[in-house]
Amino acid sequence: MLLATVAVVGLRMLTDRYESTMTRAELLDPSARADRTDLDGPLNYLLVGSDRRPGDAGSEQRTDTILIVHVPPGLREGYLVSVPRDLLVTIPPGGGYPGGEDKINTAYEYGGGGRPGAHLLSATLTGLTGIRFDGAALVDFAGLRNVIDLLGGVDMCVRAEVKSIHTDRVFRPGCQRMDGDQALDYVRQRYDLPGGDYDRQTHQQQLLGAMLAQAGETRLRTDPVRLHRLIGAVGGSLTLDTNGVPVEDLLLALHGLATDGLRGVQVPSYPQMIDQVSYVRLDDEGDGLFEAVRGSRMSEWAGAHPRWVTRL
Template identity: 85%
Template sequence: MSTDGRDVTARKAREDEKRTSGGGSGRPRWPRVLLGIGLAVVLLATLAVVGLRVLADRYERTMTREQLLDPSARADRTDLDGPLNYLLVGSDRRPGDSGAQQRTDTILIVHVPKGLREGYLVSVPRDLLVTIPPRGGYPGGEDRVNTAYEYGGGGQSGAQLLSATLTRLTGIRFDGAALVDFAGLRSVIDLLGGVNMCVRDEVRSIHTDRVFHPGCQRMDGAQALDYVRQRYDLPGGDYDRQTHQQQLLGAMLERASETRLRANPVQIHRLVEAVGESLTMDTNGVAVEELLLALHGLSTDGLRGVQVPSYPQTIDQVSYVRLDNEGEDLFAAVRGTRMPQWAGTHPRWVTQI
């Protein structure tokens, strides 16, 4: 692997990220962080003091429903006995929008083992080299996994091509999917009164003039979203960014569970609306009320962040990530019932949220 090649790739990546995230003339692009089932279901279930049916009805009225899963990637069942697998995708654009630059830089597979008391948030590396099947005008071929959403046209069709790509890679079929609109995410965090984030290494934002100093601190929506999108100058690069994204999910759920918030029906109503407006969901035919009831036992104590075992590789001066044998074993565990055992024997790739 050439050092010069890595430097060229890094410079190009920095320029591209600045251009597509507000550093140039384009529209601001919010951080690649997914709340997904954690926010859409666990957060709402945590706030269920107002009543499950009322909460579900409110959420149904604000949420957008789309067929986000390709038929080849959809589980052929609608029961919630578990284990369950959900695909969570982040985008700055809602389904129906069109245009370029619709890649998603964070993709999560959420695995909930039977019993529905714990969950594993598997972060798929954005640069993972995969085979993308043909779709529409795209002939198919090898590329980074985060380009599948773009090649599919973004929105609903982009999510479908991404889901088909992941099923082809992992063999996993999904019980549902969620597409997060980051433009609405900042208001959700602010309605929570900010979140507590612990910074391990000093981070200088490439998008703003912020410097995040080590230590635990309260961040508002703009600060938290800026922090979790950073990857340059971090010891683990994009792997550290994945961990920070998972940390934000846990911080949001922790804030949502506080008694002060649960006892405020007005604040709950505002949060439900904000969550619903920032999410598009494919529940695979399952009613939201049933999802809330089934997953209400999940909490931050039962959530683990998982990184896909992989390694970097430069091909023609372009940086990619390749899956290794442990990664194959991880996907086999997610397909079946062995995820807790896999996590126990591979602590290097697992973090407590």
């Protein structure tokens, strides 16, 4: 009982410290927000990674990463569903945009970036998938560089040679430790990869899994200065919408979610050129995926469609 009390008090202190560094905002459009606040599962969260660069204005941002994080009942496993950035969708009116068909990664920009951009993107996703979200997070991927460095780097397994278009780096096949700059450079590449943007999605999923694994292995409790810096770096990279659930309760509910229980999922789709513009179109299996995410059949869907699932 004493140990449990100490653990809870410690968690409260950490979450209080974290909340003081973190930006809170209502990121979900009302049409995309789940009308419940329990944490029994299944849970669905929207994770949006901004490709913001220094000097960018909010309305000039597009989303480099769109992930649906699905946690089935029991909260012991999780699925990171990557939505292709070039997926052709119907974007509803919002933020001065009149509505129309376009790539899904433009919805955040059309909404004006930030909170209104996340509203329009979440409404677009709900219209496409029927999924209503239990929360959302807007991640500044550039800001994750410091987080990775404070963790001491992450272990990434490169499956095929990747040449960076941003630097002179060449990532050779094999498992290797990457610092923040290397890791973010690696996961941004999509040209000349065997699977193109699908490979980039897998690399981003791997990075998130590697960060969780490294955080679990790093002895942060014995290094309060490092822990304080890490909490500040994480908080400074996130804008969070927990749908009214205290962060402490969310962390307690998800404490049993292990990295070996994570799976990366790609949305079944195919490329198509329309008026000399490259798009991605949803195929029939995609509807089955979204139905599984809305309910409690994700494990069955993953078992029946191994082509689209990767163990992280």
